[in-house]
Amino acid sequence: MREPMTRKLAPFGVSVFTEFTRLALEHQAINLAQGFPDFDGPDAIKEFACERIRRxxxxxxxxxxxxxxxxxxxxxxxxxxxxxxxxxxxxxxxxxxxxxxxxxxxxxxxxxxxxxxxxxxxxxxxxxxxxxxxxxxxxxxxxxxxxxxxxxxxxxxxxxxxxxxxxxxxxxxxxxxxxxxxxxxxxxxxxxxxxxxxxxxxxxxxxxxxxxxxxxxxxxxxxxxxxxxxxxxxxxxxxxxxxxxxxxxxxxxxxxxxxxxxxxxxxxxxxxxxxxxxxxGDEYFSGLRQSYAERRALLLERLAAIGFDVRPPAGTYYVAAGIGPLGFDDDYAFCRGLPALAGVSMIPFSAFYRDRHAGRDVVRVAFCKSGPLLEEACVRLGRLPRRS
Ligand SMILES: Cc1ncc(COP(=O)(O)O)c(C=O)c1O
Structure with missing residues:
Protein backbone atom coordinates (compact mmCIF):
# COMPACT_ATOMS: atom_id res chain seq x y z
CA MET A 1 0.00 0.00 0.00
CA ARG A 2 1.19 3.53 -0.69
CA GLU A 3 2.36 5.71 2.20
CA PRO A 4 -0.72 7.77 3.12
CA MET A 5 1.09 10.65 4.85
CA THR A 6 2.71 13.32 2.69
CA ARG A 7 6.49 13.63 2.79
CA LYS A 8 6.17 17.26 3.80
CA LEU A 9 4.23 16.50 7.00
CA ALA A 10 5.89 13.25 8.07
CA PRO A 11 8.99 14.92 9.61
CA PHE A 12 6.87 16.91 12.08
CA GLY A 13 5.59 13.82 13.90
CA VAL A 14 3.21 14.22 16.84
CA SER A 15 3.10 17.63 18.57
CA VAL A 16 5.31 17.81 21.66
CA PHE A 17 2.28 19.04 23.64
CA THR A 18 0.32 15.90 22.78
CA GLU A 19 3.23 13.71 23.90
CA PHE A 20 3.88 15.43 27.23
CA THR A 21 0.25 15.99 28.15
CA ARG A 22 -0.36 12.27 27.52
CA LEU A 23 2.58 11.45 29.79
CA ALA A 24 1.25 13.80 32.49
CA LEU A 25 -2.16 12.07 32.38
CA GLU A 26 -0.56 8.62 32.53
CA HIS A 27 1.28 9.52 35.75
CA GLN A 28 -1.40 11.85 37.12
CA ALA A 29 1.30 14.49 37.16
CA ILE A 30 0.74 18.23 37.57
CA ASN A 31 0.76 19.47 33.99
CA LEU A 32 3.11 22.43 33.75
CA ALA A 33 3.76 21.31 30.18
CA GLN A 34 0.84 22.45 28.04
CA GLY A 35 -0.19 26.12 28.10
CA PHE A 36 -3.78 25.93 29.29
CA PRO A 37 -5.03 27.36 32.58
CA ASP A 38 -6.55 25.08 35.24
CA PHE A 39 -9.20 27.79 35.74
CA ASP A 40 -11.82 29.25 33.40
CA GLY A 41 -12.42 32.84 32.41
CA PRO A 42 -15.25 34.89 33.98
CA ASP A 43 -18.63 33.15 34.50
CA ALA A 44 -20.36 36.06 32.77
CA ILE A 45 -18.67 35.09 29.48
CA LYS A 46 -19.89 31.49 29.84
CA GLU A 47 -23.40 32.67 30.69
CA PHE A 48 -23.42 34.92 27.64
CA ALA A 49 -22.53 31.98 25.37
CA CYS A 50 -25.18 29.71 26.98
CA GLU A 51 -27.80 32.38 26.60
CA ARG A 52 -26.96 32.82 22.91
CA ILE A 53 -27.18 29.05 22.37
CA ARG A 54 -30.61 29.01 24.05
CA ARG A 55 -31.72 31.97 21.93
CA GLY A 281 -12.89 47.13 30.67
CA ASP A 282 -9.45 47.95 31.98
CA GLU A 283 -9.95 46.35 35.43
CA TYR A 284 -10.28 42.95 33.81
CA PHE A 285 -7.05 43.30 31.83
CA SER A 286 -5.05 44.73 34.74
CA GLY A 287 -6.44 42.03 37.07
CA LEU A 288 -5.35 39.35 34.62
CA ARG A 289 -1.83 40.78 34.43
CA GLN A 290 -1.62 41.12 38.22
CA SER A 291 -2.74 37.54 38.89
CA TYR A 292 -0.17 36.23 36.40
CA ALA A 293 2.53 38.47 37.91
CA GLU A 294 1.87 36.77 41.27
CA ARG A 295 2.05 33.25 39.79
CA ARG A 296 5.22 34.18 37.95
CA ALA A 297 6.87 35.52 41.11
CA LEU A 298 5.96 32.37 43.03
CA LEU A 299 7.30 30.01 40.37
CA LEU A 300 10.51 31.99 39.81
CA GLU A 301 11.30 32.09 43.51
CA ARG A 302 10.65 28.38 44.05
CA LEU A 303 12.43 27.16 40.94
CA ALA A 304 15.49 29.28 41.80
CA ALA A 305 15.48 27.88 45.37
CA ILE A 306 15.38 24.32 43.99
CA GLY A 307 18.40 25.11 41.80
CA PHE A 308 16.96 25.73 38.31
CA ASP A 309 18.66 28.50 36.31
CA VAL A 310 15.78 30.95 35.82
CA ARG A 311 15.48 34.48 34.38
CA PRO A 312 12.23 36.40 34.73
CA PRO A 313 10.31 36.30 31.43
CA ALA A 314 9.17 39.76 30.25
CA GLY A 315 5.95 38.26 28.89
CA THR A 316 3.79 35.12 28.32
CA TYR A 317 3.04 32.54 31.01
CA TYR A 318 6.15 30.42 30.60
CA VAL A 319 9.52 30.31 32.30
CA ALA A 320 12.58 28.96 30.48
CA ALA A 321 14.51 27.11 33.18
CA GLY A 322 18.05 25.76 32.84
CA ILE A 323 18.49 22.25 34.27
CA GLY A 324 22.32 22.27 34.08
CA PRO A 325 22.79 23.32 37.74
CA LEU A 326 20.68 20.30 38.80
CA GLY A 327 23.12 18.01 37.01
CA PHE A 328 20.99 17.30 33.92
CA ASP A 329 22.01 17.98 30.32
CA ASP A 330 19.31 16.25 28.25
CA ASP A 331 15.96 18.06 28.33
CA TYR A 332 14.03 15.19 26.67
CA ALA A 333 15.36 12.60 29.11
CA PHE A 334 14.61 14.97 32.00
CA CYS A 335 11.03 15.71 30.85
CA ARG A 336 10.28 12.07 30.00
CA GLY A 337 11.43 10.94 33.45
CA LEU A 338 9.94 13.80 35.46
CA PRO A 339 6.26 12.71 35.64
CA ALA A 340 7.20 9.33 37.16
CA LEU A 341 10.00 10.76 39.29
CA ALA A 342 8.34 13.88 40.66
CA GLY A 343 4.70 13.91 39.53
CA VAL A 344 5.18 17.08 37.44
CA SER A 345 5.44 17.54 33.68
CA MET A 346 7.29 20.16 31.60
CA ILE A 347 8.27 20.61 27.96
CA PRO A 348 11.82 19.99 26.65
CA PHE A 349 13.04 23.28 25.20
CA SER A 350 14.94 21.73 22.31
CA ALA A 351 11.56 20.73 20.84
CA PHE A 352 11.20 24.36 19.78
CA TYR A 353 14.42 24.29 17.72
CA ARG A 354 15.15 22.58 14.44
CA ASP A 355 18.57 21.58 15.69
CA ARG A 356 17.81 19.78 18.93
CA HIS A 357 21.23 20.68 20.35
CA ALA A 358 20.03 24.20 20.98
CA GLY A 359 18.17 24.40 24.28
CA ARG A 360 19.10 20.86 25.34
CA ASP A 361 19.65 21.83 28.96
CA VAL A 362 16.52 23.99 29.26
CA VAL A 363 12.87 23.18 29.98
CA ARG A 364 9.70 25.23 29.56
CA VAL A 365 7.54 25.54 32.67
CA ALA A 366 4.00 26.95 32.37
CA PHE A 367 2.59 29.06 35.21
CA CYS A 368 -0.99 29.33 33.95
CA LYS A 369 -2.10 27.32 36.99
CA SER A 370 -3.74 28.30 40.26
CA GLY A 371 -1.42 29.23 43.15
CA PRO A 372 -1.96 26.08 45.29
CA LEU A 373 -1.27 23.81 42.31
CA LEU A 374 1.94 25.70 41.51
CA GLU A 375 2.94 25.44 45.19
CA GLU A 376 2.31 21.69 45.17
CA ALA A 377 4.28 21.28 41.94
CA CYS A 378 7.24 23.10 43.51
CA VAL A 379 7.08 20.97 46.67
CA ARG A 380 7.25 17.88 44.45
CA LEU A 381 10.13 19.31 42.40
CA GLY A 382 12.00 20.08 45.61
CA ARG A 383 12.18 16.32 46.28
CA LEU A 384 13.89 15.70 42.95
CA PRO A 385 17.17 13.82 43.46
CA ARG A 386 20.12 15.91 42.25
CA ARG A 387 22.55 14.39 39.81
CA SER A 388 25.65 16.45 40.71
C1 LIG B 1 2.44 31.51 20.49
C2 LIG B 1 1.10 30.85 20.43
N1 LIG B 1 0.31 31.07 19.37
C3 LIG B 1 -0.90 30.50 19.29
C4 LIG B 1 -1.38 29.68 20.27
C5 LIG B 1 -2.73 29.04 20.13
O1 LIG B 1 -3.74 29.98 20.04
P1 LIG B 1 -5.20 29.48 19.69
O2 LIG B 1 -5.63 28.55 20.77
O3 LIG B 1 -6.01 30.72 19.62
O4 LIG B 1 -5.11 28.79 18.36
C6 LIG B 1 -0.59 29.40 21.38
C7 LIG B 1 -1.04 28.48 22.44
O5 LIG B 1 -0.30 27.99 23.24
C8 LIG B 1 0.68 30.02 21.47
O6 LIG B 1 1.48 29.80 22.51
Missing part, protein backbone atom coordinates in the same frame (compact mmCIF):
# COMPACT_ATOMS: atom_id res chain seq x y z
CA UNK A 56 -30.96 29.95 18.81
CA UNK A 57 -27.72 31.48 17.54
CA UNK A 58 -26.61 28.08 16.32
CA UNK A 59 -26.29 28.24 12.54
CA UNK A 60 -23.32 29.22 10.38
CA UNK A 61 -21.91 32.67 11.04
CA UNK A 62 -20.54 34.91 8.27
CA UNK A 63 -17.16 33.48 7.28
CA UNK A 64 -15.21 36.56 8.39
CA UNK A 65 -16.90 36.63 11.81
CA UNK A 66 -20.04 37.96 13.51
CA UNK A 67 -20.33 41.74 13.25
CA UNK A 68 -20.48 42.29 17.04
CA UNK A 69 -17.13 40.57 17.58
CA UNK A 70 -15.42 42.29 14.65
CA UNK A 71 -16.61 45.66 15.99
CA UNK A 72 -15.42 44.76 19.51
CA UNK A 73 -11.99 43.76 18.15
CA UNK A 74 -11.71 47.04 16.20
CA UNK A 75 -12.62 48.98 19.36
CA UNK A 76 -10.11 47.06 21.48
CA UNK A 77 -7.28 47.56 19.01
CA UNK A 78 -8.07 51.27 18.93
CA UNK A 79 -8.24 51.44 22.76
CA UNK A 80 -5.02 49.49 23.36
CA UNK A 81 -2.82 50.59 20.46
CA UNK A 82 -4.46 53.67 18.93
CA UNK A 83 -5.02 51.83 15.62
CA UNK A 84 -8.05 52.81 13.54
CA UNK A 85 -9.32 49.70 11.78
CA UNK A 86 -12.34 48.98 9.62
CA UNK A 87 -14.35 46.18 11.23
CA UNK A 88 -15.77 45.05 7.89
CA UNK A 89 -12.70 44.93 5.67
CA UNK A 90 -9.80 44.60 8.10
CA UNK A 91 -10.92 42.27 10.89
CA UNK A 92 -11.41 38.49 10.50
CA UNK A 93 -12.36 35.81 13.03
CA UNK A 94 -10.87 32.29 12.85
CA UNK A 95 -10.87 29.02 14.78
CA UNK A 96 -8.06 30.26 17.02
CA UNK A 97 -4.80 32.06 16.29
CA UNK A 98 -3.43 28.76 14.99
CA UNK A 99 -5.94 28.73 12.14
CA UNK A 100 -5.37 32.45 11.56
CA UNK A 101 -1.64 31.79 11.10
CA UNK A 102 -2.19 28.85 8.79
CA UNK A 103 -4.89 30.58 6.73
CA UNK A 104 -2.81 33.75 6.43
CA UNK A 105 0.29 31.84 5.27
CA UNK A 106 -1.82 29.74 2.89
CA UNK A 107 -3.21 32.96 1.42
CA UNK A 108 0.23 34.58 1.08
CA UNK A 109 2.76 31.93 0.12
CA UNK A 110 3.60 30.59 -3.35
CA UNK A 111 5.71 27.43 -3.84
CA UNK A 112 9.36 28.38 -3.42
CA UNK A 113 8.70 31.41 -1.20
CA UNK A 114 10.72 31.58 1.99
CA UNK A 115 9.21 32.38 5.38
CA UNK A 116 11.50 33.60 8.15
CA UNK A 117 10.82 32.03 11.56
CA UNK A 118 12.50 32.90 14.84
CA UNK A 119 13.37 29.86 16.87
CA UNK A 120 12.63 28.67 19.53
CA UNK A 121 9.35 28.66 17.58
CA UNK A 122 5.79 27.83 18.55
CA UNK A 123 5.21 24.42 17.02
CA UNK A 124 2.63 25.30 14.33
CA UNK A 125 4.73 27.82 12.36
CA UNK A 126 6.99 25.45 10.44
CA UNK A 127 4.26 22.92 9.49
CA UNK A 128 1.92 25.77 8.51
CA UNK A 129 4.65 27.26 6.31
CA UNK A 130 5.33 23.91 4.69
CA UNK A 131 1.62 23.09 4.21
CA UNK A 132 1.27 26.49 2.53
CA UNK A 133 4.04 25.47 0.10
CA UNK A 134 6.78 27.67 1.58
CA UNK A 135 10.23 26.98 2.97
CA UNK A 136 11.10 27.99 6.55
CA UNK A 137 14.27 30.00 7.02
CA UNK A 138 15.33 30.14 10.66
CA UNK A 139 16.85 32.86 12.82
CA UNK A 140 18.01 31.43 16.14
CA UNK A 141 17.63 33.11 19.53
CA UNK A 142 19.47 31.49 22.42
CA UNK A 143 19.02 30.96 26.15
CA UNK A 144 19.29 32.88 28.42
CA UNK A 145 18.74 36.34 26.85
CA UNK A 146 17.28 35.36 23.43
CA UNK A 147 18.73 38.51 21.82
CA UNK A 148 18.29 39.10 18.08
CA UNK A 149 21.60 39.02 16.19
CA UNK A 150 21.20 41.79 13.63
CA UNK A 151 23.61 40.26 11.12
CA UNK A 152 21.90 36.87 11.31
CA UNK A 153 18.49 38.48 10.79
CA UNK A 154 19.68 40.59 7.85
CA UNK A 155 21.28 37.52 6.26
CA UNK A 156 18.00 35.59 6.45
CA UNK A 157 16.20 38.08 4.19
CA UNK A 158 16.51 37.69 0.43
CA UNK A 159 14.37 38.31 -2.68
CA UNK A 160 12.83 34.87 -1.98
CA UNK A 161 11.44 36.03 1.38
CA UNK A 162 7.68 36.53 1.20
CA UNK A 163 6.93 36.72 4.91
CA UNK A 164 8.31 36.70 8.43
CA UNK A 165 6.42 35.23 11.37
CA UNK A 166 6.94 37.16 14.58
CA UNK A 167 5.68 36.05 17.99
CA UNK A 168 5.82 38.71 20.67
CA UNK A 169 5.49 38.20 23.63
CA UNK A 170 7.24 35.02 22.60
CA UNK A 171 6.44 31.46 23.53
CA UNK A 172 8.43 29.53 24.81
CA UNK A 173 11.13 31.99 25.93
CA UNK A 174 9.07 34.87 27.38
CA UNK A 175 10.85 37.49 25.27
CA UNK A 176 9.07 40.76 24.45
CA UNK A 177 10.60 42.29 21.31
CA UNK A 178 11.96 45.80 21.86
CA UNK A 179 11.12 48.81 19.72
CA UNK A 180 14.63 48.69 18.23
CA UNK A 181 14.23 45.00 17.26
CA UNK A 182 10.79 45.67 15.77
CA UNK A 183 12.14 48.67 13.84
CA UNK A 184 14.84 46.47 12.33
CA UNK A 185 12.23 43.89 11.28
CA UNK A 186 10.06 46.67 9.83
CA UNK A 187 13.01 48.10 7.90
CA UNK A 188 13.88 44.69 6.43
CA UNK A 189 10.26 43.91 5.49
CA UNK A 190 10.12 47.15 3.55
CA UNK A 191 13.56 46.72 1.98
CA UNK A 192 12.67 43.21 0.73
CA UNK A 193 9.01 44.01 0.00
CA UNK A 194 7.67 41.25 2.22
CA UNK A 195 4.94 40.78 4.82
CA UNK A 196 4.82 40.09 8.53
CA UNK A 197 2.44 37.65 10.21
CA UNK A 198 2.52 38.50 13.90
CA UNK A 199 1.30 36.17 16.64
CA UNK A 200 0.38 38.33 19.62
CA UNK A 201 -1.73 35.92 21.68
CA UNK A 202 0.13 36.92 24.88
CA UNK A 203 -0.30 40.67 24.23
CA UNK A 204 -1.85 41.28 27.68
CA UNK A 205 0.69 39.23 29.64
CA UNK A 206 3.73 41.47 30.10
CA UNK A 207 5.57 42.11 33.36
CA UNK A 208 7.98 44.43 35.18
CA UNK A 209 7.08 47.43 33.05
CA UNK A 210 7.63 45.66 29.69
CA UNK A 211 4.99 46.70 27.23
CA UNK A 212 3.75 45.03 24.11
CA UNK A 213 4.19 46.95 20.88
CA UNK A 214 2.44 45.58 17.78
CA UNK A 215 4.60 45.60 14.63
CA UNK A 216 1.59 46.82 12.62
CA UNK A 217 1.79 50.13 14.51
CA UNK A 218 5.33 50.87 13.27
CA UNK A 219 5.84 53.27 10.36
CA UNK A 220 5.40 51.56 6.99
CA UNK A 221 3.92 48.36 8.47
CA UNK A 222 0.18 49.08 8.43
CA UNK A 223 -0.36 47.47 5.00
CA UNK A 224 2.37 44.83 5.43
CA UNK A 225 1.32 43.16 8.67
CA UNK A 226 -1.29 40.56 9.53
CA UNK A 227 -1.68 41.10 13.26
CA UNK A 228 -3.03 37.95 14.87
CA UNK A 229 -4.32 37.43 18.37
CA UNK A 230 -6.70 35.19 20.25
CA UNK A 231 -9.19 35.23 23.07
CA UNK A 232 -7.72 31.95 24.37
CA UNK A 233 -5.11 33.30 26.77
CA UNK A 234 -6.65 36.71 27.43
CA UNK A 235 -9.97 35.26 28.62
CA UNK A 236 -8.70 31.86 29.86
CA UNK A 237 -10.88 29.88 27.44
CA UNK A 238 -8.29 28.05 25.36
CA UNK A 239 -10.75 25.36 24.25
CA UNK A 240 -13.09 27.84 22.59
CA UNK A 241 -10.61 28.56 19.81
CA UNK A 242 -11.72 32.08 18.93
CA UNK A 243 -8.86 33.93 17.26
CA UNK A 244 -8.68 36.91 14.95
CA UNK A 245 -6.58 39.01 12.60
CA UNK A 246 -6.32 42.71 11.88
CA UNK A 247 -4.75 43.66 8.54
CA UNK A 248 -5.14 46.05 5.63
CA UNK A 249 -7.86 45.12 3.13
CA UNK A 250 -5.57 43.43 0.56
CA UNK A 251 -3.83 41.29 3.17
CA UNK A 252 -7.18 40.54 4.80
CA UNK A 253 -8.51 39.36 1.42
CA UNK A 254 -5.50 37.02 1.10
CA UNK A 255 -6.09 35.48 4.56
CA UNK A 256 -9.84 35.16 3.99
CA UNK A 257 -9.28 33.48 0.61
CA UNK A 258 -8.04 30.37 2.43
CA UNK A 259 -9.95 30.74 5.71
CA UNK A 260 -13.28 30.35 3.85
CA UNK A 261 -12.17 26.87 2.73
CA UNK A 262 -10.43 25.81 5.96
CA UNK A 263 -13.06 26.28 8.68
CA UNK A 264 -15.43 28.74 6.96
CA UNK A 265 -16.55 30.07 10.34
CA UNK A 266 -16.24 29.80 14.14
CA UNK A 267 -19.21 28.94 16.46
CA UNK A 268 -21.39 32.07 16.66
CA UNK A 269 -22.39 31.83 20.37
CA UNK A 270 -18.70 31.73 21.30
CA UNK A 271 -17.94 34.69 19.05
CA UNK A 272 -20.76 36.70 20.58
CA UNK A 273 -19.63 35.87 24.11
CA UNK A 274 -16.13 37.04 23.20
CA UNK A 275 -17.57 40.30 21.84
CA UNK A 276 -19.01 40.77 25.32
CA UNK A 277 -15.66 39.81 26.91
CA UNK A 278 -13.72 42.37 24.88
CA UNK A 279 -15.79 45.11 26.49
CA UNK A 280 -14.96 44.03 30.07
Missing amino acids: GHNQYAPSHGVAALRRAIAAKVQRCYGLEVDAEDEVTVYAGATEAIFSSLAGLIEPGDEVILFEPAYDSYAPSTVMAGGTPRYVTLRFPDFAVDEDELRAAFSPRTKAIVLNTPMNPCGKVFSRAELSLIAELCQQFDCFAVTDEVYEHLTFDGASHLPLIALPGMRQRTVMISSTAKTFSMTGWKVGYSVAGPRLTAASRSSHQFVTFCTPPPLQEAMAFAMGL
